[in-house]
Every structure is written in C-alpha cells, then in structure tokens.
Amino acid sequence: YMGNILRLLQDSRSPNPQVNANIQKQxxxxxxxENFNCYLALIFAFMKQESEEIRCVAGLLLKNNLNIFFSQxxxxxxxxxxxxxxxxxxxxxxIRKTASNCIATxxxxxxxxxxxxxxxxLVQCLCQLLDSGNNEGVDGSLATIVKLCEDSYDQLDSxxxxxxxxxLVPKLIQFFGHWDETARKxxxxxxxxxxxxxxxxxxxxxxxxxxxxxSFLQGIFKLANEGNKEIRKDVCRAxxxxxxxxxxxxxxxxxxxxxxLIQSQDPDETLAxxxxxxxxxxxxxxxxxxxxxxxxxxxxxxxxxxxxxSELERSMLGGDEDDCNIADREEHIHPHLINKAARAxxxxxxxxxxxxxxxxxxxxxxxAEVADWNLRKCSASSLDxxxxxxxxxLLEILLPLIHARMQDAKWEVRESAVLALGAIAEGCYTGxxxxxxxxxxxxxxxxxxxxxxxxxxxxxxxxxxYARWIVSQSVNDRKTYFEPMLESxxxxxxxxxxxxxxxxxxxxxxxxxxxxxDIVPYLKPVLECLVRAFDMYQAKNLFILYDAVVTLADxxxxxxxxxxxxxxxxxxxxxxxMTIKDDDRALFPLLACMTSVSQAIGPGFxxxxxGVFTRCISLIQRHFQMKMMAMQNNNVEVPDREFVxxxxxxxxxxxxxxxxxxxxxxxxxxxxxxxxxxxxxxxxDVRQSAFAFLGDLSKHCMPHIKSRLPVYLPLLIQNLTPHPxxxxxxxxxxxxxxxxxxxxxxxxxxxxxxxxxxPLMNQNLNRNLLExxxxxxxxxxxxxxxxxxxxIQEFIQPWCFHLRNIRNDIEKEHAFQGLCQMIRQNxxxxxxxxxxxxxxxxxxxxxxxxxxxxxxxxxxxxxQHMGDQWPAYFNQFPPxxxxxxxxxxxxxxxxxx
Numbered sequence: 001y002m003g004n005i006l007r008l009l010q011d012s013r014s015p016n017p018q019v020n021a022n023i024q025k026q027x028x029x030x031x032x033x034e035n036f037n038c039y040l041a042l043i044f045a046f047m048k049q050e051s052e053e054i055r056c057v058a059g060l061l062l063k064n065n066l067n068i069f070f071s072q073x074x075x076x077x078x079x080x081x082x083x084x085x086x087x088x089x090x091x092x093x094x095i096r097k098t099a100s101n102c103i104a105t106x107x108x109x110x111x112x113x114x115x116x117x118x119x120x121x122l123v124q125c126l127c128q129l130l131d132s133g134n135n136e137g138v139d140g141s142l143a144t145i146v147k148l149c150e151d152s153y154d155q156l157d158s159x160x161x162x163x164x165x166x167x168l169v170p171k172l173i174q175f176f177g178h179w180d181e182t183a184r185k186x187x188x189x190x191x192x193x194x195x196x197x198x199x200x201x202x203x204x205x206x207x208x209x210x211x212x213x214x215s216f217l218q219g220i221f222k223l224a225n226e227g228n229k230e231i232r233k234d235v236c237r238a239x240x241x242x243x244x245x246x247x248x249x250x251x252x253x254x255x256x257x258x259x260x261l262i263q264s265q266d267p268d269e270t271l272a273x274x275x276x277x278x279x280x281x282x283x284x285x286x287x288x289x290x291x292x293x294x295x296x297x298x299x300x301x302x303x304x305x306x307x308x309x310s311e312l313e314r315s316m317l318g319g320d321e322d323d324c325n326i327a328d329r330e331e332h333i334h335p336h337l338i339n340k341a342a343r344a345x346x347x348x349x350x351x352x353x354x355x356x357x358x359x360x361x362x363x364x365x366x367x368a369e370v371a372d373w374n375l376r377k378c379s380a381s382s383l384d385x386x387x388x389x390x391x392x393x394l395l396e397i398l399l400p401l402i403h404a405r406m407q408d409a410k411w412e413v414r415e416s417a418v419l420a421l422g423a424i425a426e427g428c429y430t431g432x433x434x435x436x437x438x439x440x441x442x443x444x445x446x447x448x449x450x451x452x453x454x455x456x457x458x459x460x461x462x463x464x465x466y467a468r469w470i471v472s473q474s475v476n477d478r479k480t481y482f483e484p485m486l487e488s489x490x491x492x493x494x495x496x497x498x499x500x501x502x503x504x505x506x507x508x509x510x511x512x513x514x515x516x517x518d519i520v521p522y523l524k525p526v527l528e529c530l531v532r533a534f535d536m537y538q539a540k541n542l543f544i545l546y547d548a549v550v551t552l553a554d555x556x557x558x559x560x561x562x563x564x565x566x567x568x569x570x571x572x573x574x575x576x577x578m579t580i581k582d583d584d585r586a587l588f589p590l591l592a593c594m595t596s597v598s599q600a601i602g603p604g605f606x607x608x609x610x611g612v613f614t615r616c617i618s619l620i621q622r623h624f625q626m627k628m629m630a631m632q633n634n635n636v637e638v639p640d641r642e643f644v645x646x647x648x649x650x651x652x653x654x655x656x657x658x659x660x661x662x663x664x665x666x667x668x669x670x671x672x673x674x675x676x677x678x679x680x681x682x683x684x685d686v687r688q689s690a691f692a693f694l695g696d697l698s699k700h701c702m703p704h705i706k707s708r709l710p711v712y713l714p715l716l717i718q719n720l721t722p723h724p725x726x727x728x729x730x731x732x733x734x735x736x737x738x739x740x741x742x743x744x745x746x747x748x749x750x751x752x753x754x755x756x757x758x759p760l761m762n763q764n765l766n767r768n769l770l771e772x773x774x775x776x777x778x779x780x781x782x783x784x785x786x787x788x789x790x791x792i793q794e795f796i797q798p799w800c801f802h803l804r805n806i807r808n809d810i811e812k813e814h815a816f817q818g819l820c821q822m823i824r825q826n827x828x829x830x831x832x833x834x835x836x837x838x839x840x841x842x843x844x845x846x847x848x849x850x851x852x853x854x855x856x857x858x859x860x861x862x863x864q865h866m867g868d869q870w871p872a873y874f875n876q877f878p879p880x881x882x883x884x885x886x887x888x889x890x891x892x893x894x895x896x897x
Contacts, residue, residue: 002039002043005030005036005039006043006050006054008023008027009054009057009058010054011023012057013053013057027061031065031069034075034076037062037065037073037076037080038076038079040058040059040062040065041058041062041079041080041084043058044056044058044059044062044083044087044098044099045083045087045090045099046083052092052094052095055092055095056094056095059087059095059098059099059101060098062080063098063101063102063105066080066109067109070106070109070110077106077110078118078120080102080106081103081115081118081120082120084099084102084103084106085099085103085120085125087099087140088100088129088137088140088141088143089129089134089136089140090136090140091136093139096136096139096140096143099140099144100140100144100146101147104147104148104151107122107148108151111155112152112155112158112161112164113160113161116161123161123164123167123168126141126144127167127171129141130142130171130175135180138175138178138183139182142175142182142183142187142190143186145168145186145190146186146189146190146193148190149190149191149193149194149197150193150197153165153197153198154197156194163208165194165208166207166208166211168190169194169208169209172187172190172191173187173191173212173216173219176188176220176222177222181226181228181231184223184226185230185231185234188219188220188223188231188234188235188238189230191209191238192237192238192241194206194208194209195209195237195241210245213245213248217242217248217249220235220238223235229266229268229270229271232263232266232271233271236260236274236275236277236278237274237277239256239260240274240277240281243278243285243288246285246287246288250291253288253291254291257282257291257295258295260275260278260279261295261298264276264279264302264303264306265302269310269312269374272306273375273378276303276306276378276379277378279299279385279386280381280384283385283386283388286389289389289390293390296386296390296394296397297397299386300386300394300398300401301401303379303380303383303386304379304383304401304405304416304417305379306375306378306379307379307380307416307419308376308412308413308415308416309412309415309416309454310376313374313376314412314454317454321497322496322497323496323498324495324496324497324501324536324537326498326538327538327539328498328538328539328540376419380419380422383423383424384423384424384426384427385427386427387423387426387427388426388427389427391427391430392428392431393431394424394427394428394431395424395428395431395432398420398424398428399435402417402420402421403417405420406418411454412454415452415454415455415458418446418455418462419458421439421443421462421465422458422464422465425462425465425466426465429469432466433469436466436469439466440466440469440470441484443462443463444463444484444485444488447459447460447463447488447491453495453499453500456495456497456500456503457497457499457500457502457503457504458503460492460500460503460504460506460507461506461507463488463489463507464506464507464508464510467485467507467510467511467514467515468514470482470485470511470514471511471514471515471518482518483522485511486511486519486522486526489504489507489508490508490525490526490529492504493505493508493529493533493548494529494532494536498540498541501537501541502540502541502544505541505544505548506547508548509544509547509548509551512548512551512552512555516555516556517555517556517559519555519556520556520559523556523559523560523565524564526552527568528568530545530548530552530569531569531571534572534575534576535572539586542576542586543589546589546590546592546593547589547593549569549573549593549596550592550593550597553596553597553599553600553601554596554600557600558600558602560597560601560604561600561602561603563604565601566601566604566605569597569601570597570601570604570605573593573594573597574608576590577590577594577612577615582622582643585640585642587646588642588646591616591646591647591650592649592650594612594653595646595649595650596653597653598650598653598654598656598657598658599657601657602657602658602659603657603658603661605654605657606658606661609654609662609665610665612654613651613654613662613665614665615647616647616648616650616651616654617651617670617671619643619647620643620644620648620674620678621670621674622639622643623639623643623644624674624677626638626639641681641683641685641686642685644678644681644689645686645688645689648686648690648693649689651693652689652692652693655693655696655697655699655700655701656696658700659699659700660700662700663700663704666697666701666704666705667704672704672705672708675690675693675694675697675712676708676711676715678690678693679716680715684724684726684727687719687727687731688726688727689730691716691719691727691730691731691734692730692733692734694712694716695733695734695736695737695738696737698737698738698741699737699741702741702742709738709742713735713746713749714749716734717731717735717749717752719731720732720735720753720756720760721756722760722765722769725765725768728760729766729768729769729772732757732760732769732772732773733775733776735776735780736772736776736779736780739776739779739780739782739783739784740779740782740783740814742783744783744784746783746784747784747787750784750787750788753780754777754780754787754791757773757776757777757780758777758794758795761773761774761777761795761798761799761802762794762795762798767802770802771802771803771805774795774798774799774802774803775806775811775812775814777795777799777815777818778799778803778814778815778816778817778818779814779815779818780818781818781821781822782814782815782818782821783818785821785824785825786825788818788822789821789822789823789825789826790826792822792823792826792829792830793826793828793829793830793832793833796829796830796836796837797836799819800833800836800837800839800840801836803815803816803840803843804839804840804842804843808843808844808847813847813851816840816841816851817854819837820854820855820858823837824858827861827862827865835876835877837858838859838877838885841855841858841859841885841889842884842885845888846888855889856890856891859889859891860891860897863891863895864895870893870895871893874891874892874893875893
C-alpha cells in the first residue's frame with residue numbers, strides 16, 4: 001500500500017496527460033480509504049529518505065484533502081496534527097512552509113477547538129517553538145502564526161480559548177529585533193495582519209497591541225529603515241493603523257510624516273502605495289491638521305507624482321486604438337454594474353419621486369482592467385481628502401504645480417494634472433470659482449481635441465466634478481459653458497474608444513442630475529445621441545448607458561412624454577428587451593431603466609405595457625417555480641431573487657406611470673397571487689419591492705385588490721418593525737395608501753397598526769421612515785379618527801417635528817387633514833405640544849383654503865381656551881413663527897382678532 005502511494009507521488013511529476021488522468025482516478029480511489037491521509041502525513045513528515053519534492057507533493061495532497069474532506073477525517077486528525085507540528089522543525093524550509101499551510105488549513109476549517117479536542121494547545125506549542133532557540137522551529141512557528149493571524153484572527157482573540165492573542169503579541173514584538181530577517185518580517189506581518197483584521201470589524205479594538213504599545217513603537221522604529229521592502233511595507237501599514245491612537249504617536253509624528261514622505265516616493269510602487277495610504281487617513285483627523293500643515297509643500301508634489309499612470313497600468317489599459325467594435329470579455333464586466341440596478345424601490349416622502357437613499361460613487365475613474373485600488377487612485381483620494389481638510393489655502397501651492405504639469409510634453413503627466421483638478425473640485429470649490437471661467441473652456445477644448453483616450457477619459461470625469469458650477473451659471477452664459485459642455489460630452493459618449501465612452505456616459509449622467517429640467521430644451525439631440533449609443537456600445541458600457549437614461553428620465557420626468565421623444569427612445573429599449581434572455585443578469589439594468597422610463601413617459605408607454613407586464617409576471621412566476629425545484633432537488637441552483645426585485649420595481653413603475661390604465665392587466669388572479677407570495681418572501685429586498693408595488697396599485701386599482709386585503713394587511717402589519725428600515729418604510733406607506741382608498745373599512749386593523757407605528761414615531765430612526773410613519777398615522781387619523789385620536793398625545797410632538805419638513809403634496813395634505821380631525825376629537829391630547837402644532841401649521845406657507853380654514857379654526861379655538869394665558873404663551877414662540885401666524889392667520893398675542 002505504501003509502495004503504491006509512493007509510486008503515485010513519483011508519477012505525479014510526469015508531463016504525460018494520460019499518466020495524470022490515471023493518477024486522478026487512483027487518487028479518487030485512495031481518498032475513499034480512511035487512512036490515506038495518515039499515510040500522506042507519514043511520508044511528508046518522516047520518510048526523509050525520499051526526496052524533498054516527493055515529500056512536498058505528499059504535503060500538498062494532504063493540504064488539499066484537509067480542505068475538501070476535513071469533516072470526514074475523524075480519528076485520523078489527531079495523528080495528522082501531531083505529524084504536522086513535528087514537521088515545523090524539519091531541516092527543509094519547503095517542508096516547514098507546507099506544514100504551516102496544512103496547520104492553518106486545519107485551524108481555518110475546524111478552529112482552535114479541533115486541536116483542543118485532541119489535547120493539543122496549538123498556540124502554546126507554537127510559543128514553545130519560539131522560545132526553543134531552534135532556528136528551524138522559530139521559522140516554522142512564525143510561518144504558521146502569520147497564516148493564523150491572516151485567516152483565524154477571530155479564534156486568536158476568542159475568550160473561549162483564553163484570548164491567546166494576548167500571549168502572542170508580546171512574543172512577536174520580541175522578534176522585531178531577531179537576527180534573522182525572515183523572522184523579523186513574519187513577526188511584524190503577523191501583528192499588522194491582526195491589526196488590519198480588527199480595522200475591518202466594526203466595534204473591535206486591538207487591546208493586545210494597546211497594552212504593549214511602548215514596546216511595539218520601539219520595535220517598529222527599529223524596523224523602519226530595514227532594507228527589506230516587505231518589512232517596510234508592513235511598517236507603513238502599522239503607521240496607518242497607529243493613527244487610530246493618535247495621542248500615543250503624536251510625540252513622534254514629525255518623524256513619522258518625514259518617513260512616510262520618503263517611502264511614498266520609493267521606486268517600488270507597491271511600497272509607495274502602502275505609504276500613500278497614510279495621507280488619506282491622517283487627513284481625516286482634525287487633531288492632526290496642525291502637525292501635517294508644515295509638510296504640505298513637500299507632500300503635494302509627491303501626491304501629484306503618484307497620480308501619473310505607471311508603465312504597467314498604461315500597458316494593461318491598452319493603447320490609443322478605436323476598440324468600440326471589440327466585444328467585452330465577461331471578466332471585464334464588474335458585478336457592481338449589474339447589481340447597482342437590483343436595488344429595491346424605497347418610497348420617499350421628502351424627495352421628488354420614489355427612490356432609495358443610495359448615492360452613486362462619483363469617482364468614475366475606476367479602471368476595471370487595473371486593480372481596484374492602486375497608487376494613482378490612492379494619491380488622488382489623498383489629495384481629495386486634504387483639499388477638504390485645508391480647503392482653498394492649498395491652491396496657492398497646488399495651482400502652480402498643476403499649471404506646470406498641464407504644459408508637460410508627456411501626455412501621462414498632463415493627464416494626472418487633469419485628475420488633480422477633479423480631485424480638488426469639492427474641497428477647494430470656493431477658491432476654484434474665480435478660475436473656472438477660463439478653466440472650463442480649456443477642459444472642454446481638451447475633451448474635443450485631445451488624441452489620447454485616457455486624457456479624454458479623465459477630462460470627462462473632471463468636468464463632471466464642476467457640473468454644479470456650470471449648471472448654476474446664468475442663462476446668458478449658456479452658450480459659453482452649459483451648451484459646449486453638453487455638446488462635448490455627447491460627442492464623447494459616441495467616442496470610438498470604450499474607456500472614453502464609459503467616462504463620458506458617467507459624466508453625462510452627473511451633468512443630467514445637476515441640470516434637471518434645464519436639460520429639457522436639449523432633449524432631442526440628447527436622445528439622438530443616446531439612441532445611437534445603443535447600437536454602438538458593448539456589454540459593459542451598455543450598463544452605464546442604461547444608468548444615463550434612468551438619470552435623464554428622473555431629471556425631466558413627464559417632459560419625456562412628447563410622442564417624438566417616445567418614438568426615439570422606446571425602439572432601442574424594446575430591441576434590447578427582446579434579445580436578453582430571462583436568466584441573464586444583464587436584464588437587471590434594463591429592467592431598472594424601463595422602470596424610470598415607464599414612470600416618465602406615462603401613457604406613452606401603453607403600447608409596450610402588455611408585453612412588459614406579462615414578462616415581469618413571468619419572471620416572478622419562474623423564480624417561485626425554480627425555488628420549489630431547488631427545495632426538492634439539491635442539484636438545482638437556488639434562483640437569484642434579484643430578478644424578482646427588478647420585475648416588481650418595473651411593475652411599480654408601470655403602475656405609477658400608467659395609473660388607472662394598468663387596470664386591465666391587474667385583473668388576472670395570478671398577478672395578485674404572486675404579489676402575496678412576494679410579500680411573504682424571506683428576502684427583505686423582495687418584500688420591500690412587493691410593498692412598493694402594492695402601494696402603487698392601491699392608488700389606482702383598489703377594486704381589484706380590495707378582496708385580498710384580509711391577507712395583505714396582516715403581512716404589512718407584520719413588517720412594521722424598525723429593521724429592516726426600507727421594508728418597514730414601504731409597508732407603512734402602503735398602509736397609508738390603502739387607508740385613503742377604503743376609508744373606515746380599514747378600521748378592523750387600525751388598532752394593530754398604530755400599536756406598531758406609535759413606538760416607531762418615538763424612536764431615533766431613519767428620517768424617511770419617520771416621515772412615512774407620520775404620514776400614515778395622519779391618514780389613519782383622517783379615516784378612523786375615533787381610534788387614533790385618543791392616542792395622539794403619544795406621538796404628536798415627534799409627528800409635528802418630522803412632518804413639518806416634508807414637501808407640500810397630497811400625502812402631507814392627507815396627513816394634516818387627519819391631524820385636524822384628531823385634534824377635533826381630542827383637543828386635550830395636543831395641549832402640551834401645541835407650540836409644535838403651530839410650527840407644523842406654519843410649514844405650509846400658504847395652504848389651500850380648506851386646510852387653511854381648518855388650521856385657523858384650531859388656532860382660534862386654542863387661543864380662546866387659554867384665555868388670559870394666551871399672550872404669555874404666544875410670546876414664547878420664535879419671531880418667525882409669530883410673524884407667520886400673524887400674516888397668514890391673523891393670530892397675535894391678542895386674545896381676540
């Protein structure tokens with residue numbers, strides 16, 4: 001048996017595919033045998049007469065099996081653990097390294113407890129090796145500790161095992177001065193890995209380092225000038241982590257800053273990157289402002305140099321070719337481009353239109369082909385944060401530097417200068433204003449004439465950072481800034497280079513968002529451009545194009561209903577709609593796009609509504625069918641519920657846009673059956689979108705859903721809990737919409753509803769949730785005042801505080817009509833908070849006559865009730881409130897008119 005295994009290991013070195021196929025079959029057979037892994041461990045640890053290569057192959061097979069078959073090891077695990085620990089002192093460095101990998105795999109799969117169960121205290125064994133003085137043992141132990149700190153840090157800090165990290169950290173610090181460079185490197189990397197893991201876990205504190213801070217600082221300063229760049233990278237990471245304990249390092253901060261400036265300029269980009277992380281972190285610390293300020297003249301050139309594309313990045317990003325006809329590879333399509341569309345709808349009471357609180361990252365300089373975070377982006381981010389901290393005074397030093405770089409013969413240096421102008425756009429906005437009347441035309445000219453795609457690309461982003469200023473200029477200056485910006489972006493939306501297309505489309509979306517209705521006069525050329533882009537773009541940029549259409553629809557809304565615009569926009573969308581399969585995740589951004597478009601063009605969507613509605617229902621139905629199959633068969637993949645979320649949101653958009661014209665599609669029983677199932681779904685995003693759809697249907701199709709309310713309302717009530725916020729928010733809003741349609745027929749459920757809503761109203765929760773909760777309470781008070789009014793004193797003060805700030809629309813009108821009804825029923829319930837009621841009334845400015853008369857009547861009734869106490873009470877009001885009550889309602893400190 002042993003001979004067969006050894007032959008197998010020897011044959012594994014063969015380059016012959018047939019031999020390798022036979023080996024694979026034999027391995028599958030051996031893996032069925034209980035002791036096979038023990039034999040591998042024996043060969044790896046003790047058969048030193050075999051070559052190192054054979055032993056390492058045995059170790060690697062063992063590691064793979066530990067990873068795959070760990071739960072099946074049972075009795076053999078103890079033997080394997082013992083042999084691996086002995087291998088940590090092997091004369092061969094490669095054997096020690098493989099043993100440490102196997103030990104780390106066991107700990108990652110079974111935790112420290114699987115060692116304890118076999119009467120082995122792993123950390124104690126590793127510490128004994130550190131103390132042994134055996135060079136091989138020290139090396140093997142530290143190699144293992146490094147991996148444990150990277151992969152199993154939570155185990156090392158577990159109270160269950162006595163927090164072994166408290167023992168490890170001081171021992172590791174002792175090795176900062178070890179004679180062996182590898183030992184120093186591993187000791188430092190272990191602590192830094194632990195610290196970085198603590199940083200990634202909210203609320204966790206690295207107490208083990210805090211209690212050994214003095215010795216850690218002494219050790220880190222000794223390591224700072226090591227020749228080994230891996231050690232210096234970890235020194236830089238340590239200094240970044242130490243910023244969380246700024247008071248401890250403040251006595252040394254000038255030396256640290258000087259050191260990090262030097263490392264930030266190292267020719268090794270990976271080291272420079274680790275050092276540059278320091279600047280964006282320290283720049284966010286207000287206490288560090290006075291310490292970093294003297295170094296600003298030295299730091300800014302370093303950051304500008306770091307923002308230049310490296311030779312490697314330039315080669316990876318491609319040349320100057322027109323690549324718009326080259327199909328995207330799947331790995332170049334970032335998942336966030338797809339997932340961004342699958343954000344469930346959140347009903348908002350304070351924004352123009354229903355939408356979530358998500359904000360797009362405006363740093364569209366992300367290069368999918370380069371690593372997500374690199375020296376260039378880190379340098380730009382640091383400059384951005386520094387500009388926010390120091391503001392306009394930076395410009396005195398920075399603008400001459402940028403100006404010089406703009407004149408440089410190298411395009412990559414000029415490109416970095418344009419990036420810098422974008423990075424400081426927000427932090428130095430006021431100081432940049434006097435320069436923008438010349439800078440913006442200059443950048444627009446670059447955008448039009450620059451031959452290098454990467455320069456055109458970054459110019460799009462930088463111009464988008466100044467979109468607010470461009471849009472805010474007077475109508476007389478439209479032809480100087482607004483129109484050239486718009487025209488230039490549209491030209492670049494149709495650029496022959498895909499990276500420029502991406503940047504231009506993203507920048508245009510930002511411009512649309514800032515311009516809002518100002519873009520309406522230019523809708524025809526905008527739509528002509530976007531329609532051409534649909535035929536031109538490859539898969540990745542199509543997602544960004546969908547987003548630009550969404551932003552346009554949200555910005556201009558019903559202005560898009562012009563039949564000419566509908567005829568321009570809908571054919572390319574329907575063409576995509578017909579070509580994307582039901583199981584393709586590329587459907588998500590198209591569904592999101594159709595949602596906004598259907599809301600904006602309203603009745604203009606009717607010719608396409610039936611097909612779109614039917615497919616959405618089909619997508620939801622397919623999800624539940626696949627879910628059932630997956631429950632019955634483990635080989636069937638669980639379906640992606642984001643298809644349901646996007647389909648529900650589009651159905652909401654259709655309902656919102658078509659209003660009562662959607663009724664013919666709602667009569668099918670399957671529609672309301674599926675809606676009920678979605679409202680029961682475990683996934684909160686599905687419930688969230690289902691409640692939004694129900695709320696929209698309630699506004700326009702109540703006769704169809706009325707018979708379902710005994711099923712729907714308990715589900716809505718069940719979800720009136722503060723977490724998850726968006727589910728609760730949509731549930732509350734939907735109840736309010738139902739209430740104003742069925743009036744007092746909601747009475748059987750009102751008690752349960754207000755039992756949930758009143759506690760929400762009195763908590764410090766999400767603003768949108770509190771506003772919708774208040775609106776629903778007001779609407780319930782409107783239709784069922786007898787049930788809500790007796791409890792008005794429990795919520796009147798926060799109700800007034802939150803609803804005074806929302807926009808004046810039909811929802812707010814219903815809520816305040818309900819407030820008036822409740823006050824009529826129970827005036828004593830608001831007496832103690834009547835000042836808040838007066839303030840809430842004043843938030844209306846000049847309301848409609850009916851509501852104004854109600855307010856006026858209540859104000860006079862309270863004034864009469866208070867009698868001689870009224871003047872003193874009234875005079876406590878803020879001056880603005882007193883003036884408003886006097887001007888609009890004729891109410892003053894006088895007890896009579």
